[in-house]
Amino acid sequence: MTIRSLSEEAVWQALARVPDPELPVVSVIDLGMVKSVSVDHRGARVELIPTFLGCPALGWIADKVRAALAEQGFEAEVAFALGVIWDPSRITPDGIDKLRQMGVAVPAKSDAAPVACPYCGARDTDVESLFGPTPCRAVYYCRACRQPFEAMKP
Amino acid sequence: MAREGDMQALDPIIGELALQLGDEELFLGHRDSEWLGLAPEVEEDVAFASMAQDEVRHAAFWYELAEAAGFGQADALAFDRAATERRHAALCARPNGDWAHTVLRHYVYDAWDAVRLASLAESGDALWAQGARRMLREEHYHHLHMEKWVVDLGRAGGEAAARLRAAFEALLPDLPDLAAFAVDPQALFDLGILSRPVAELRRAFVARMAPTLTKAGLPVQDVEDTLAAHPREGPRPVAHHEDAAALLATMNGVRSLGAAVW
Numbered sequence: 511m512t513i514r515s516l517s518e519e520a521v522w523q524a525l526a527r528v529p530d531p532e533l534p535v536v537s538v539i540d541l542g543m544v545k546s547v548s549v550d551h552r553g554a555r556v557e558l559i560p561t562f563l564g565c566p567a568l569g570w571i572a573d574k575v576r577a578a579l580a581e582q583g584f585e586a587e588v589a590f591a592l593g594v595i596w597d598p599s600r601i602t603p604d605g606i607d608k609l610r611q612m613g614v615a616v617p618a619k620s621d622a623a624p625v626a627c628p629y630c631g632a633r634d635t636d637v638e639s640l641f642g643p644t645p646c647r648a649v650y651y652c653r654a655c656r657q658p659f660e661a662m663k664p
Numbered sequence: 665m666a667r668e669g670d671m672q673a674l675d676p677i678i679g680e681l682a683l684q685l686g687d688e689e690l691f692l693g694h695r696d697s698e699w700l701g702l703a704p705e706v707e708e709d710v711a712f713a714s715m716a717q718d719e720v721r722h723a724a725f726w727y728e729l730a731e732a733a734g735f736g737q738a739d740a741l742a743f744d745r746a747a748t749e750r751r752h753a754a755l756c757a758r759p760n761g762d763w764a765h766t767v768l769r770h771y772v773y774d775a776w777d778a779v780r781l782a783s784l785a786e787s788g789d790a791l792w793a794q795g796a797r798r799m800l801r802e803e804h805y806h807h808l809h810m811e812k813w814v815v816d817l818g819r820a821g822g823e824a825a826a827r828l829r830a831a832f833e834a835l836l837p838d839l840p841d842l843a844a845f846a847v848d849p850q851a852l853f854d855l856g857i858l859s860r861p862v863a864e865l866r867r868a869f870v871a872r873m874a875p876t877l878t879k880a881g882l883p884v885q886d887v888e889d890t891l892a893a894h895p896r897e898g899p900r901p902v903a904h905h906e907d908a909a910a911l912l913a914t915m916n917g918v919r920s921l922g923a924a925v926w
Binding site for chain 1: 707710711713714715717718719720721722725790791794795797798799801802805808809
């Protein structure tokens with residue numbers, strides 16, 4: 511655990527208020543998109559990990575991060591880090607809960623079992639299409655409750 | 665997009681390779697996008713739109729590398745270069761055929777792209793390696809999707825299998841230039857950008873496709889023979905530009921009106 515300075519703490523608090531535009535219940539922190547935060551006399555620097563290179567929301571998210579930090583009096587530089595590859599294991603436990611409540615399952619990386627249905631919890635599920643409404647989501651079907659649902663791409 | 669990592673001393677050939685990769689991803693991504701509203705199932709409408717989005721963004725990554733190599737501004741590299749200046753494999757710009765042709769074309773492209781990206785992921789240049797590793801994760805889904813379609817069409821028999829076979833015959837002559845480079849692959853290997861020589865990449869390409877083609881009832885031997893007949897150990901011949909010219913005219917149709925803000 512690293513000790514954050516007071517101003518770094520303020521940056522993290524501001525980031526917690528930046529939602530994903532497609533899944534507004536979760537923040538960029540919940541999604542595990544924040545790689546690092548640093549603060550010095552010139553301002554704040556935030557490194558984000560893109561979920562998918564082709565995600566059209568990246569520019570929007572960077573703008574919102576800058577705006578949220580401007581509200582806190584920080585001039586922020588936002589960079590996208592390529593060295594870390596995002597996958598659903600970066601989503602926080604809090605993020606997983608919030609996503610499930612809106613019907614989006616999060617497959618565990620180490621879990622060989624089929625993903626659990628976010629509505630009924632059954633694992634009698636199957637991939638309907640690897641391509642969902644956004645690059646990071648796939649469409650599944652639950653045979654137990656006969657409900658289609660979305661999951662983050664495994 | 666700001667990036668971490670640094671470029672090693674640039675050889676112009678590396679920028680040329682970035683242009684080739686950009687042109688191929690942009691052209692195939694554009695062909696993918698042409699299925700929007702026309703695909704045989706709503707899931708395929710979504711799938712092809714999603715893949716188009718991935719490919720076009722991958723193209724942007726490569727054009728940005730070419731920009732960093734001093735080749736000009738990325739948007740201009742993508743949209744303003746004439747068809748005669750493009751460095752794509754002919755297969756990527758071919759007009760869309762029927763569904764079997766679309767599926768098989770994407771499948772062979774994804775198979776070659778996966779082999780090529782796996783080699784670039786081991787590149788001595790950190791930025792190239794990082795970009796390739798990211799794309800491999802995204803291309804994985806394209807490959808799974810297309811593989812399933814190829815096998816399903818082949819196993820369905822009847823008209824589906826016949827159309828798949830016709831698509832195979834039509835695509836076969838394009839494979840030697842697909843599994844090749846617009847610049848000298850030996851130079852790329854010597855510079856450490858490619859981790860393996862082109863002949864090895866081609867063997868990996870065939871090995872990757874063999875189980876799927878066999879399941880779909882397509883002759884792997886024909887692929888091996890065709891590739892062997894055209895080794896392409898140096899730069900491949902430049903693709904005829906008619907398909908690219910038509911594609912660019914459509915793609916730039918709105919942009920050329922001049923009033924749009926990009």
